[in-house]
Amino acid sequence: MPWKERYTISDEKSLADDEIRWPQGARCCVGVTVDLSVAAGPDGIRAADLTTPEAEFGANQGLSALLAVLRRYELKATFAVPGVLAHIYADPVRAVVTEGHEIAAHGFKHEDVSGLERDVERERIVRTTEILAEITGRRPTGWFSLPRQGDPFAGGTISPNTMDLLLDAGYAYMGNGLADDVPHYWVTDFASRRAMLTLPYYYHFDDQFFLMFPRKGTGLEHPDALARNWKAEFDAQYKRGRHFHMTLHPRHIGWCNRLQLLDEFLSYLRGFPGLWNPTGEECARYWLATYPASTYLRLEPSIWRDYPGSLS
Amino acid sequence: MISQLDRDLAELRQVSESYAARHQFIPDFSYPPGVRIAVNFTLDFDSMLLRRLLNEPPMQLAKGEFGGRVGIWRLIELFDAHKVKATIFTPGRACELYPQALRAAVASGHEIADHMWEHRVPKEPALEEDHLGKTVAAIEEISGRRPVGTRSGHSAALLRKHGFIYRSEGSADQWPHYVVDENGGNGLVHLPFHYVIDDAMFFSFAWLGSENAAQRITDPERVFELWWAAFRQQYREGGYLNICMHPFVSGRALRVAMLDRLITRMKELPGVWFPSCEEVACWCLERFPPRAEAA
Numbered sequence: 001m002p003w004k005e006r007y008t009i010s011d012e013k014s015l016a017d018d019e020i021r022w023p024q025g026a027r028c029c030v031g032v033t034v035d036l037s038v039a040a041g042p043d044g045i046r047a048a049d050l051t052t053p054e055a056e057f058g059a060n061q062g063l064s065a066l067l068a069v070l071r072r073y074e075l076k077a078t079f080a081v082p083g084v085l086a087h088i089y090a091d092p093v094r095a096v097v098t099e100g101h102e103i104a105a106h107g108f109k110h111e112d113v114s115g116l117e118r119d120v121e122r123e124r125i126v127r128t129t130e131i132l133a134e135i136t137g138r139r140p141t142g143w144f145s146l147p148r149q150g151d152p153f154a155g156g157t158i159s160p161n162t163m164d165l166l167l168d169a170g171y172a173y174m175g176n177g178l179a180d181d182v183p184h185y186w187v188t189d190f191a192s193r194r195a196m197l198t199l200p201y202y203y204h205f206d207d208q209f210f211l212m213f214p215r216k217g218t219g220l221e222h223p224d225a226l227a228r229n230w231k232a233e234f235d236a237q238y239k240r241g242r243h244f245h246m247t248l249h250p251r252h253i254g255w256c257n258r259l260q261l262l263d264e265f266l267s268y269l270r271g272f273p274g275l276w277n278p279t280g281e282e283c284a285r286y287w288l289a290t291y292p293a294s295t296y297l298r299l300e301p302s303i304w305r306d307y308p309g310s311l312s
Numbered sequence: 313m314i315s316q317l318d319r320d321l322a323e324l325r326q327v328s329e330s331y332a333a334r335h336q337f338i339p340d341f342s343y344p345p346g347v348r349i350a351v352n353f354t355l356d357f358d359s360m361l362l363r364r365l366l367n368e369p370p371m372q373l374a375k376g377e378f379g380g381r382v383g384i385w386r387l388i389e390l391f392d393a394h395k396v397k398a399t400i401f402t403p404g405r406a407c408e409l410y411p412q413a414l415r416a417a418v419a420s421g422h423e424i425a426d427h428m429w430e431h432r433v434p435k436e437p438a439l440e441e442d443h444l445g446k447t448v449a450a451i452e453e454i455s456g457r458r459p460v461g462t463r464s465g466h467s468a469a470l471l472r473k474h475g476f477i478y479r480s481e482g483s484a485d486q487w488p489h490y491v492v493d494e495n496g497g498n499g500l501v502h503l504p505f506h507y508v509i510d511d512a513m514f515f516s517f518a519w520l521g522s523e524n525a526a527q528r529i530t531d532p533e534r535v536f537e538l539w540w541a542a543f544r545q546q547y548r549e550g551g552y553l554n555i556c557m558h559p560f561v562s563g564r565a566l567r568v569a570m571l572d573r574l575i576t577r578m579k580e581l582p583g584v585w586f587p588s589c590e591e592v593a594c595w596c597l598e599r600f601p602p603r604a605e606a607a
Contacts, residue, residue, distance in 0.1 A: 004409060007360055009374050012412055014382045114369060145371075150524065154517040155371030178375040180382055181565060186374075202564070203517055204529060214524035228531035229566060236565035304408045307446070309439045311365060311430055 004304040009186045011298045017240040027274030028238040031245040032077035037110040041150030044111025054251045062254025073266040078280035080106035080144035083128035090135045102279035104142035112157040142280045144175035154203035163196040164188045173284035176201035182243045183287040185297045204229045206247035336490040338600045348583030349547045352554045357402040362431045376560050380410040383563015394575045396586040401427035401463040404447030418455045423588035425461035433465045468498035478593035490602040497605045501593040505554040511561045532570035
């Protein structure tokens with residue numbers, strides 16, 4: 001077996017806390033992702049997902065309320081937008097750009113691409129990129145594949161080709177990876193060290209898993225646990241000087257007391273000196289320049305072997 | 313005439329009694345002078361192996377990978393800072409995925425024990441022994457010692473043949489005890505752990521195929537309270553606690569901070585012992601040897 005294929009996406013050991021530096025001597029990086037998708041499950045956005053009161057709320061009052069909170073705390077976010085939604089909600093998406101936030105791609109319709117043929121997936125990436133570029137005036141540099149509430153796993157879905165195709169398409173980073181809690185490299189080819197920069201994501205900091213999860217009406221509401229997770233992770237990562245990250249959905253977090261909860265947490269963050277709040281694109285640019293894969297991707301020669309009677 | 317109901321009574325009673333007879337508890341269990349409770353921190357170093365075994369998608373594997381790249385290093389650092397000797401139950405193949413981390417654990421004096429070759433026990437006896445033998449060899453190569461403990465369903469006969477003395481599974485008793493196999497032989501020390509003291513039950517989405525509506529994701533504070541309550545109760549009893557963790561789960565920064573608080577608070581009480589599982593098993597064998605086994 002070449003390398004540790006189908007087991008390992010990156011090197012054996014992450015960067016230690018004391019290897020990590022942020023611009024201007026900042027102590028901790030704070031990244032905010034806003035997911036505009038309304039997809040319920042692996043099918044991606046269906047007509048039924050668009051014609052709900054929640055979708056309407058998420059595109060209007062929920063979004064405005066969330067933007068207002070981000071504005072109040074002078075935070076920049078990366079908005080993950082499926083091509084389909086950018087097409088439908090072109091004006092709200094432009095309003096997000098006007099506020100200084102980044103627009104990143106989030107699939108054609110935030111569908112599960114894991115079973116797609118390579119050419120089909122490539123075509124969707126190309127088309128999505130074109131749609132976003134046309135609406136925002138520039139090509140997106142980040143791509144997301146965030147989980148949906150109806151997915152069997154909480155990590156997001158990609159195909160074996162996704163990372164490679166995104167590199168081909170000129171993307172600078174993938175927005176959600178779970179193998180680290182700082183940016184890290186997702187290796188697509190061991191021999192050539194070809195790798196995609198991946199930003200950290202973890203579902204314990206993603207509002208959708210705590211707010212009427214797994215779906216409205218039959219879901220459970222745990223905003224208190226979400227807030228405690230945010231605070232506990234931020235405190236720990238600030239101490240370590242690493243990266244804190246949260247994922248928000250306007251249709252979830254924008255509602256009533258939940259928005260208040262976000263407001264209180266952001267108010268808590270404001271008390272800490274030395275926070276750096278880049279968009280995903282800014283974070284990726286900094287990381288690629290400061291921790292290039294050529295030096296910081298420490299791939300050890302594989303000692304992994306194939307054995308009869310064992311998984312390959 | 314013996315009815316079916318009578319046959320059921322006899323059969324169920326027989327099955328239950330022979331199962332019970334395999335257990336030997338230690339009602340007068342105690343520790344060396346000055347020790348009131350032993351707390352075993354045990355790490356199941358599945359990393360991405362179990363995810364791969366279940367043929368889960370790439371992001372699930374990456375989630376497991378966090379354990380090897382990040383989590384295990386932090387947990388070793390935490391245990392070292394508190395002078396806690398942990399036990400790492402590792403799949404044998406993890407020695408090929410994360411040799412650096414396992415060597416670091418050995419250098420810090422932590423115990424490396426068996427957690428199956430690739431997180432499964434093959435049904436075919438010859439392959440089962442092949443897997444166990446591979447794991448023993450891999451662990452010996454990395455640690456310089458053969459493992460003596462397991463967290464697995466490997467057959468007791470095979471484990472005894474390969475020099476194992478204990479198994480850390482199940483919760484037939486809250487204290488260490490002995491279990492023999494179906495034939496009354498091949499006894500092993502059992503160091504009990506309960507799913508209530510297992511990080512994955514609270515923090516890991518889609519654990520063992522659980523449905524979305526049954527997800528168990530919560531925050532560290534709630535788990536701190538549960539585990540602290542379990543510890544307090546066993547401390548009062550002079551008992552035992554085995555805290556089962558997975559580096560890809562408990563190695564997250566927010567949970568390492570919680571464990572740091574938990575250990576700090578435990579250490580405020582006198583007589584709390586943080587040995588490896590092997591030390592507890594050896595203490596049992598030495599101080600409370602099992603009854604002689606059936607010939």
